[in-house]
Amino acid sequence: MVRQLFELCGRDPALRFSPYVWRVRLILEHKGLAFEGIPWRFLDKPSIEPAGSKTVPVLKDGARWVADSFDIACYLDAAYPDRTVFGGEEGRAPARFFNEWLNRTVVLGIFPMIVADIASVLDDENAVYFRQTREKYLGRSLEEAQAGREAAHAQFLKGLAPVRATLERQPYLGGNRPGFADFALMGTLMWPHVVSGFDVLEGAGPIVDWRTRMDAEMGGVMDRATRA
Amino acid sequence: MVRQLFELCGRDPALRFSPYVWRVRLILEHKGLAFEGIPWRFLDKPSIEPAGSKTVPVLKDGARWVADSFDIACYLDAAYPDRTVFGGEEGRAPARFFNEWLNRTVVLGIFPMIVADIASVLDDENAVYFRQTREKYLGRSLEEAQAGREAAHAQFLKGLAPVRATLERQPYLGGNRPGFADFALMGTLMWPHVVSGFDVLEGAGPIVDWRTRMDAEMGGVMDRATRA
Numbered sequence: 001m002v003r004q005l006f007e008l009c010g011r012d013p014a015l016r017f018s019p020y021v022w023r024v025r026l027i028l029e030h031k032g033l034a035f036e037g038i039p040w041r042f043l044d045k046p047s048i049e050p051a052g053s054k055t056v057p058v059l060k061d062g063a064r065w066v067a068d069s070f071d072i073a074c075y076l077d078a079a080y081p082d083r084t085v086f087g088g089e090e091g092r093a094p095a096r097f098f099n100e101w102l103n104r105t106v107v108l109g110i111f112p113m114i115v116a117d118i119a120s121v122l123d124d125e126n127a128v129y130f131r132q133t134r135e136k137y138l139g140r141s142l143e144e145a146q147a148g149r150e151a152a153h154a155q156f157l158k159g160l161a162p163v164r165a166t167l168e169r170q171p172y173l174g175g176n177r178p179g180f181a182d183f184a185l186m187g188t189l190m191w192p193h194v195v196s197g198f199d200v201l202e203g204a205g206p207i208v209d210w211r212t213r214m215d216a217e218m219g220g221v222m223d224r225a226t227r228a
Numbered sequence: 229m230v231r232q233l234f235e236l237c238g239r240d241p242a243l244r245f246s247p248y249v250w251r252v253r254l255i256l257e258h259k260g261l262a263f264e265g266i267p268w269r270f271l272d273k274p275s276i277e278p279a280g281s282k283t284v285p286v287l288k289d290g291a292r293w294v295a296d297s298f299d300i301a302c303y304l305d306a307a308y309p310d311r312t313v314f315g316g317e318e319g320r321a322p323a324r325f326f327n328e329w330l331n332r333t334v335v336l337g338i339f340p341m342i343v344a345d346i347a348s349v350l351d352d353e354n355a356v357y358f359r360q361t362r363e364k365y366l367g368r369s370l371e372e373a374q375a376g377r378e379a380a381h382a383q384f385l386k387g388l389a390p391v392r393a394t395l396e397r398q399p400y401l402g403g404n405r406p407g408f409a410d411f412a413l414m415g416t417l418m419w420p421h422v423v424s425g426f427d428v429l430e431g432a433g434p435i436v437d438w439r440t441r442m443d444a445e446m447g448g449v450m451d452r453a454t455r456a
Contacts, residue, residue: 093403094409096397104390161328162332173321173322
């Protein structure tokens with residue numbers, strides 16, 4: 001049975017844009033594990049019910065369903081230890097901190113800068129759902145949130161300072177080769193790359209160089225990806 | 229030759245308060261490596277010149293001088309691999325990100341909350357140096373900076389969110405046992421513990437429980453330490 005990855009998509013089913021799904025895609029590609037990407041949208045809750053989740057990524061590997069990008073990374077690294085991303089238990093536990101940091105500082109930092117762009121790639125029904133839930137969360141319209149992105153961007157770059165400092169000392173967050181943190185950050189950056197013309201890494205110095213290295217490492221994933 | 233660790237101290241030479249030195253102390257204790265703590269003050273630059281550093285920690289191990297808390301941790305884990313804190317190269321490279329995050333979010337977050345308390349433990353000559361350099365950095369008096377600590381504390385706790393989320397899933401940042409991140413964070417927290425009556429972890433939930441576990445793991449280091 002073909003391995004299946006449920007992936008958030010836009011009106012165009014080829015437009016896959018979830019930062020969490022991209023993390024799993026990159027890890028599957030890194031490990032050379034074939035998979036079929038199943039288009040999924042915010043309102044398609046029933047199709048992923050067997051995973052006990054209301055959000056993607058969801059991976060179906062044979063009879064096994066796994067949800068949550070970090071849990072899927074753990075599952076894949078245990079089931080397919082070749083080309084490990086964690087380097088075993090010693091690396092897996094500390095990676096959880098990076099994941100929690102990433103989900104706050106980077107995901108929540110990027111979100112308002114591209115939120116109206118995201119809405120523009122959705123089909124009508126999902127766009128209504130997205131606008132209602134996200135405007136409630138943001139406390140303002142998607143357009144108002146995104147209009148402030150030049151100022152938000154300066155703040156966002158400040159939050160990336162620990163990444164910049166690390167990449168001034170070593171080529172990858174994982175050291176001399178990419179590890180979980182590299183795939184997780186690169187996957188997150190595929191989200192703005194795919195839905196928006198706004199370059200969130202503009203002025204990010206060594207992080208831009210690192211993104212170029214990661215893109216080459218992943219066989220030109222930025223050019224290969226369907227963009228809005 | 230006895231291993232020597234140069235440690236920042238106050239007017240009272242027994243009062244050792246540097247967050248960076250404490251990281252090394254805890255790692256030396258964890259590894260069961262004996263050392264002599266050499267009292268050092270801001271203005272004692274010449275005594276640590278052989279290490280090529282103007283700040284402590286500086287470790288002299290036999291003929292070898294090593295400066296910088298992260299580099300010392302790397303040196304110790306390579307030279308004395310028993311009771312590893314990095315778990316080898318796979319864990320060492322990603323730990324650099326945590327170290328960079330810690331030095332910004334946690335060290336710079338704590339600093340203004342205890343900065344006048346720090347000045348109060350110093351001898352006169354070092355207090356003058358400390359006040360001049362730190363007031364220039366802060367752009368206000370030490371007392372003004374510290375007076376805003378209730379508001380700063382709420383912001384500080386927000387910055388700790390990735391630590392809290394990680395510790396809701398596992399007992400230590402290193403997983404089931406302490407690793408570099410645990411010693412580095414605990415060492416940093418010894419700094420306010422030693423110089424100030426202000427509890428920077430008040431309201432930090434699972435991080436308070438973790439500190440209690442780390443304190444027990446280190447044989448009651450909080451009670452053992454000389455405090456102001």
